Amino acid sequence: MPKIVPYFPNKLISWYLQNKRELPWRNTANPYHIWLSEIMLQQTRVLQGLPYYLKFVEAYPKVEDLAKAPEDEVLKLWQGLGYYSRARNLHTTAKMVSEEMNGVFPDNHKNLLKLKGVGDYTASAIASICFNKPEAVVDGNVYRVLSRVFGISTPINTSTGQKEFKQLAQQLIDEKQPGTFNQAIMEFGARYCVPQNPDCGNCIFNDNCVAFQQKKVAELPVKIKAKPVKKRFFNYLVILSENERTILQQRMGKGIWHKLYEFPLIETSEEVNLSTLKKLQQFQDFAKKINIETISLFNEKPVVHKLSHQHLNTQFWIVETLEDSENTVPISEIGNYAVPVLIADFVSEFFENY
DNA sequence: AATTCGGGGGT
DNA sequence: ACCCCAGAATT
Structure with missing residues (x-):
């Protein structure tokens, strides 16, 4: 395992509090809103998902409103965002929460995982942001930040790689403010430790970043090539x-x-x-x-x-x-x-x- | 473990 | 052209 930098979480959160974007799903712990935003942002850039989030919150202020809507209407509102199974699963879960759970979302990772369209990442995001549970998220940003800072070259799109990064993230998470930590590492990956040409010279971690020290920033993270289209x-x-x-x-x-x-x-x-x-x-x-x-x-x-x-x-x-x-x-x-x-x-x- | 699910933006 | 994006479900 890589050497853990003890102050990594504090430094990261400090950066986040000074550099985070103001987004409508920040500064709320409403599970409906957090769930909605997390589903929409799966494999989707914040700026692409944002207008859809605003549309949905206006059209369906509460999970019961989404549950009562016809499926065709939900798909129409989702039009253009892609990965339409997300919209169908969103509707299924809204009906489940509304009709079988008294409109109350599960408050832990295990039960969140039972919801259609909610996988390990989304369950961790909701559990940490809404319910202060120490569940580390691992998304594309987390892979990139951790692979570089800790110099990990295990391919991220393999099951062993996913386990390794999940375990590392779980070791690093600030258990007193897990939601903030999770959002901080994702925001840092999205805004600073970007895929191409990151500004490593001014990075807060460049004293400890293995990739920067070894000039391997451009090589990380490692990902196995996809098949041709x-x-x-x-x-x-x-x-x-x-x-x-x-x-x-x-x-x-x-x-x-x-x-x-x-x-x-x-x-x-x-x-x-x-x-x-x-x-x-x-x-x-x-x-x-x-x-x-x-x-x-x-x-x-x-x-x-x-x-x-x-x-x-x-x-x-x-x-x-x-x-x-x-x-x-x-x-x-x-x-x-x-x-x-x-x-x-x-x-x-x-x-x-x- | 590998494949399949969109669409947009960056280089 | 190629890569990536606050991944999940299915095969």
């Missing part, structure tokens, strides 16, 4: 009926965007032209139900929507029809549905002057 090819059929209606479908299977809405989709193994598209069985099945008047490609070059693990090469096919088929919605009401950013961007571009 997959390319997928999406063809959306954008129906336009004479009375200004279109077809939206809810994604129901596994995979990305579960329970969000989109236009009828035909996925292919490569980019297709109109003549190839028309030969596909999926297209012909679709054409049996819809009386297609005209069809044309909206975007000459595919829109490449980049997710962390796949690139979606997307073509939008404009399909004009005369009469309505089943399940159409007014074009003016598309904005009421939770859709992926890929769809939202197309809608705002295409229908802006429609």
Whole structure:
């Protein structure tokens, strides 16, 4: 184990109190608010999550309000934040706390872990911030700070690495102010011990930082490379009926965007032209139900929507029809549905002057 | 233990 | 292009 610096927590907290950002979930110990913020900030930058937090607190002042909301409404408010299972689990947990726990969140790590969408990190965050329990959090910031200060080169995305860093964080935590310590080390990682080009020359820890002493700051933390991203090819059929209606479908299977809405989709193994598209069985099945008047490609070059693990090469096919088929919605009401950013961007571009 | 879940921002 | 972000659930 690395040599523990006894004053590390005090120095860290001192830095935090002078440099912390004022955020709406700071200076509160309301478990509902802390839980909400922690779910939203999973794998998400503070500045990206902040407007969503404000929207949710206004729309759902109490956990009971969130519990009573329809799932589609919650997903719509979450639209654009990504990782939509968080929104579905958020809603599930709100209902559980509201209906089965008398609206009271669990006050310890073990029981917090039982909540959907709450893992080791979030359970520790809530337990420490709301209930003053000495549970150390380990997030991306903590990995970076500890790997550098203590010179630990164990890969952070392995189970042994996760155990090692968790144990170290647990040794370091200030048991008298665990919530403040946890927020301090994360804030320090987010604002000072940043991934690239940190200002080590002026760092409060540079006398003791192993990475700085050994000039290995840029090498830490160590992370095993991810696999290359997959390319997928999406063809959306954008129906336009004479009375200004279109077809939206809810994604129901596994995979990305579960329970969000989109236009009828035909996925292919490569980019297709109109003549190839028309030969596909999926297209012909679709054409049996819809009386297609005209069809044309909206975007000459595919829109490449980049997710962390796949690139979606997307073509939008404009399909004009005369009469309505089943399940159409007014074009003016598309904005009421939770859709992926890929769809939202197309809608705002295409229908802006429609 | 490895994979899969978004989207935005920085370099 | 590649990396990272106040991770969790599923395979």
